[in-house]
Amino acid sequence: MTATVVTDLPHSWDEPEGVAPRGTLILLTGRGETAATYARFGRRISADAYKVRVAEVDLGDLAAARTAVSELVADEALPAPKVLVGSDTGATLAALLVGELPVDAAVIAGLALPGASGDVDAAWEDELEVRSACPTYRGTISADTDFARGALAGTLPWDEVSLSVPGVPLLVVHGREDRVTPVGDALKPWVGAGTVEQHVVEGGRHDILNDVTHRSVAATVVLFLERLKLGADLPVIVRQVGR
Template identity: 60%
Template sequence: MTIVTQTTIPTAWDEPPGGTPRGTLIVLTGRGETAATYQRFGRRLSADAYKVRLVETDLSDLGAARAEIERHLADASLPAPKVLVGSDAGATLAATVINDVTADAAVIAGIALPESATIDGWGDEVEARSACPVHRKVIGEDDGFGRGALSANLPGEWSDLSLPVPEKPVLVVHGDADPVTPAEQVIKAYAEAPAVHRRLVAGGRHDILNDLSHRSVAATIVTFLESLKLGSDLPAIVYKA
């Protein structure tokens, strides 16, 4: 008798055993991405005692993604602060709903905008996404990854998108070498948004959560989260004497 074991890719990560959870991150995937894309990110942030929950964003059914977000936000077993973390179109979704849901804050990473460039061909897409060899290997070996996704247009309801001014703390993290959504487009979109904290990553490409500087980006997110726990005005924890 042969026993076949199926491996399930995690979509949830918890704090280390015995640890006290410090908050919850609801990760919204971008175009083409799957749960496999975020294994490294989920493990890293949960190691810092943040619960991480993944929502795979289906652009053909944004209502379902919104419902899944609401489900996690309503889950009393998940501790506050609850923060949306979006990449690519997931970042667009987080940016458009942050004022309407009960999340405490958002992290907008490599946002996709109506004027974002489309990338044709797998080789060019990999180059546009990330220079990290580990991430390239992950997406290259992921049978579920949506190759060619960066050539897909955003949903029609976002065709004339004007990003709302956030009423809650928002961290925008974007690569200054992103060929999909140039950094200047993002800076312009949030120029008049006092609650937005903008951070550019030197040499960073589109999949900024999974690019060469993923450690520094994760550290920037953790610093934002730790300040958020002290107050929505994000008081400094470590400061220059």
């Protein structure tokens, strides 16, 4: 595997010059991850005119993480709708904060739960297998000297997590082959909730925003955002005839 040298990448990505921004995504990182982990995702989403801001979450100081996210939510220079996006423990934190902060929606990708029957070895090669099948992404995080290897095998900062149905739209995306959090456990908190849209990615692994299906997942996120722009009831924009 050829590693790509990671330089000092930004924590933010903006819409193309001359294009009006359509909203803001506030992305919460998961275990081991840095802003560099989401450079590809940030570039892709910002190309569709949504601003992306990354809050690197220190699980040892969740109060500081909440403050950082709250400040981004309160930043009047960032346009609405404001949407929390989280991966792994960032997804868990986003799912907890969406009911507390004045945001318009949240995207929960690769939820991490206490007590989930995770199957992660501390060895880096196994962690890569668990995280993603995408060679480009594997190269990116392997070359990132700030990426905390082995973090995915660590314990969570919560003994238990109680997730409720928020009063705003929620998009849940989870990989069918996720070895960290079984797909059934990830979807269970919101089964039957009308305001929660759930998608399972066939063959998908844990880092679902950065798996081989990252284009399809990003497209799913963008379509959710475009529907959110029309209203909290998420009106359908494109409908397949006869289905």
